[in-house]
Amino acid sequence: xxxxxxxxxxxxxxxxxxxxxxxxxxxxxxxxxxxxxxxxxxxxxxxxxxxxxxxxxxxxxxxxxxxxxxxxxxxxxxxxxxxxxxxxxxxxxxxxxxxxxxxxxxxxxxxxxxxxxxxxxxxxxxxxxxxxxxxxxxxxxxxxxxxxxxxxxxxxxxxxxxxxxxxxxxxxxxxxxxxxxxxxxxxxxxxxxxxxxxxxxxxxxxxxxxxxxxxxxxxxxxxxxxxxxxxxxxxxxxxxxxxxxxxxxxxxxxxxxxxxxxxxxxxxxxxxxxxxxxxxxxxxxxxxxxxxxxxxxxxxxxxxxxxxxxxxxxxxxxx
Amino acid sequence: xxxxxxxxxxxxxxxxxxxxxxxxxxxxxxxxxxxxxxxxxxxxxxxxxxxxxxxxxxxxxxxxxxxxxxxxxxxxxxxxxxxxxxxxxxxxxxxxxxxxxxxxxxxxxxxxxxxxxxxxxxxxxxxxxxxxxxxxxxxxxxxxxxxxxxxxxxxxxxxxxxxxxxxxxxxxxxxxxxxxxxxxxxxxxxxxxxxxxxxxxxxxxxxxxxxxxxxxxxxxxxxxxxxxxxxxxxxxxxxxxxxxxxxxxxxxxxxxxxxxxxxxxxxxxxxxxxxxxxxxxxxxxxxxxxxxxxxxxxxxxxxxxxxxxxxxxxxxxxx
DNA sequence: GGAAAATTTGGTACCGGTAACGTAGACGTT
DNA sequence: AACGTCTACGTTACCGGTACCAAATTTTCC
Numbered sequence: 001x002x003x004x005x006x007x008x009x010x011x012x013x014x015x016x017x018x019x020x021x022x023x024x025x026x027x028x029x030x031x032x033x034x035x036x037x038x039x040x041x042x043x044x045x046x047x048x049x050x051x052x053x054x055x056x057x058x059x060x061x062x063x064x065x066x067x068x069x070x071x072x073x074x075x076x077x078x079x080x081x082x083x084x085x086x087x088x089x090x091x092x093x094x095x096x097x098x099x100x101x102x103x104x105x106x107x108x109x110x111x112x113x114x115x116x117x118x119x120x121x122x123x124x125x126x127x128x129x130x131x132x133x134x135x136x137x138x139x140x141x142x143x144x145x146x147x148x149x150x151x152x153x154x155x156x157x158x159x160x161x162x163x164x165x166x167x168x169x170x171x172x173x174x175x176x177x178x179x180x181x182x183x184x185x186x187x188x189x190x191x192x193x194x195x196x197x198x199x200x201x202x203x204x205x206x207x208x209x210x211x212x213x214x215x216x217x218x219x220x221x222x223x224x225x226x227x228x229x230x231x232x233x234x235x236x237x238x239x240x241x242x243x244x245x246x247x248x249x250x251x252x253x254x255x256x257x258x259x260x261x262x263x264x265x266x267x268x269x270x271x272x273x274x275x276x277x278x279x280x281x282x283x284x285x286x287x288x289x290x291x292x293x294x295x296x297x298x299x300x301x302x303x304x305x306x307x308x309x310x311x312x313x314x315x316x317x318x319x
Numbered sequence: 320x321x322x323x324x325x326x327x328x329x330x331x332x333x334x335x336x337x338x339x340x341x342x343x344x345x346x347x348x349x350x351x352x353x354x355x356x357x358x359x360x361x362x363x364x365x366x367x368x369x370x371x372x373x374x375x376x377x378x379x380x381x382x383x384x385x386x387x388x389x390x391x392x393x394x395x396x397x398x399x400x401x402x403x404x405x406x407x408x409x410x411x412x413x414x415x416x417x418x419x420x421x422x423x424x425x426x427x428x429x430x431x432x433x434x435x436x437x438x439x440x441x442x443x444x445x446x447x448x449x450x451x452x453x454x455x456x457x458x459x460x461x462x463x464x465x466x467x468x469x470x471x472x473x474x475x476x477x478x479x480x481x482x483x484x485x486x487x488x489x490x491x492x493x494x495x496x497x498x499x500x501x502x503x504x505x506x507x508x509x510x511x512x513x514x515x516x517x518x519x520x521x522x523x524x525x526x527x528x529x530x531x532x533x534x535x536x537x538x539x540x541x542x543x544x545x546x547x548x549x550x551x552x553x554x555x556x557x558x559x560x561x562x563x564x565x566x567x568x569x570x571x572x573x574x575x576x577x578x579x580x581x582x583x584x585x586x587x588x589x590x591x592x593x594x595x596x597x598x599x600x601x602x603x604x605x606x607x608x609x610x611x612x613x614x615x616x617x618x619x620x621x622x623x624x625x626x627x628x629x630x631x632x633x634x635x636x637x638x
Numbered sequence: 639g640g641a642a643a644a645t646t647t648g649g650t651a652c653c654g655g656t657a658a659c660g661t662a663g664a665c666g667t668t
Numbered sequence: 669a670a671c672g673t674c675t676a677c678g679t680t681a682c683c684g685g686t687a688c689c690a691a692a693t694t695t696t697c698c
Contacts, residue, residue, distance in 0.1 A: 035357060055380045056381075077398055099352065263375075269564055
């Protein structure tokens with residue numbers, strides 16, 4: 001008991017005793033068993049479960065990095081879960097991680113299986129849902145309005161004079177944020193009187209090569225598009241490479257727009273037309289919201305980290 | 320006690336009892352507390368701590384993804400630790416994560432602080448060190464020979480006729496694998512009678528933009544280089560973009576070589592001269608070695624996943 | 639039908655840390 | 669000297685699941 005007090009700096013012991021305890025700690029190489037502390041139920045654990053769809057997509061790794069930095073600096077550990085964009089895997093992971101008595105959970109996406117939802121609600125711990133802003137979250141939502149960002153990009157491209165517009169993405173899953181962007185984009189194109197042709201590369205992550213071959217497939221469909229919007233910047237870069245390889249000039253023959261404003265943009269000779277999304281900041285905001293909830297500080301239910309259109313010069317005004 | 324047996328499918332109970340227990344489980348929304356199980360010391364936990372330097376670097380995210388897939392499929396959870404390439408942060412993370420009684424640890428890199436080493440050795444759990452192959456690991460090493468890969472690239476470039484060679488990387492840290500590659504590369508260049516000029520972008524992660532401005536700095540040093548080797552493909556791409564922007568033709572005016580064979584290579588019009596490293600496979604092999612150790616199956620102490628030179632065409636034979 | 643064997647079910651203790659409380663001794667006050 | 673107060677340190681019980689063992693019940697078999 002006295003040793004326990006010394007190790008927690010709780011006071012109530014004398015200096016000679018403290019020295020003796022510390023000497024034994026060193027001699028024995030003693031490491032406390034945090035399991036026992038949490039198990040005893042006296043204080044919450046320092047685990048935070050963080051689930052993201054995958055790591056192949058740069059956006060999520062940036063979000064995760066932002067989360068982990070902030071959590072680690074507050075003394076929390078990240079338990080990672082990759083859901084592969086499926087609610088089943090998310091549910092299984094939630095069940096497992098909850099059995100470890102985490103201090104809180106950070107989940108990517110706003111839709112969860114019914115059983116997952118009931119587990120989350122009855123867990124009695126802070127739940128932060130990130131990525132797509134949710135006006136009625138389980139607990140706290142941190143993200144940005146993906147629908148609006150898609151709409152803004154659509155309106156921008158239409159305003160530049162594009163009308164025969166293509167979209168290349170990886171998944172048709174109605175639940176995810178990319179689909180919400182596409183919905184907003186679709187609405188803007190329709191509102192502006194344009195045509196939209198969609199091409200999905202299923203069973204692939206949203207990286208360079210799917211952008212490349214997705215563009216090939218889109219153009220092979222015979223749709224004479226004058227502009228293509230991509231699920232993200234990596235795919236847009238892949239698509240731009242394809243366009244150039246077949247002799248199409250960007251933006252003269254074909255306009256290219258991405259989403260995310262990823263690091264690759266900083267070295268391209270053309271400034272990519274895209275939506276800047278503050279990924280790192282989003283992750284940090286999510287971790288701070290979690291830390292605040294864990295510390296019983298007041299937290300807004302919805303935290304909008306915003307986005308910003310980057311006009312760039314891969315989609316320019318048409319004659 | 321009977322309920323415990325039912326929940327573990329341990330046998331020794333009747334069907335009516337099983338039904339009654341399960342009914343209560345459903346009615347109460349009962350979730351077992353795995354903390355208690357592990358705490359009781361009866362069986363090992365299903366946590367595996369995984370530390371990597373950072374997530375800004377695509378190579379490590381691929382390794383991590385490979386690890387997490389395999390671990391998850393075996394029923395283990397990943398506890399993430401980002402060390403920011405410092406041994407101090409690694410040591411602090413190891414101490415924390417060990418106090419959670421993990422089943423095992425996977426660490427990136429072969430060097431650890433003295434205190435970290437003693438904690439690891441006395442932890443009595445499987446330790447898999449990945450990335451740079453280590454002939455005398457604490458427990459198990461999974462990786463590739465970074466020195467050799469650097470040497471092979473150096474010999475290749477020299478054999479093509481390059482002599483005034485530059486290197487651009489992010490860190491001068493003697494401990495990490497990139498430095499080992501550079502050592503091998505340096506030796507090969509010296510053996511071949513070439514000159515090597517190094518440029519380090521400190522305090523930055525090895526991504527596109529540091530490759531870009533690192534190249535600018537290297538060339539500003541007045542070193543008239545005919546070829547540049549980069550810490551990885553992302554930096555090489557950034558550097559190639561800089562060279563082209565200032566009107567240098569690749570590979571006619573200047574050769575470019577990367578390391579890693581990252582996804583971006585698949586969409587570039589030029590095939591990047593690089594070293595193919597099997598990142599995903601490395602992660603999977605590490606996770607499998609861990610799973611085997613946890614299941615008391617025999618495991619080799621050193622697992623070499625190999626590498627392969629990709630000649631490409633951004634560094635070509637000189638006249 | 640009754641003893642032996644097998645099956646099912648329940649009681650107790652333990653894992654390691656800590657809250658709650660108890661106690662011994664030092665010290666001060668009147 | 670008697671009493672209260674404070675500090676330092678020790679004792680006990682508990683968290684939830686499970687190993688171990690004992691008890692109760694059912695099944696088997698002569």
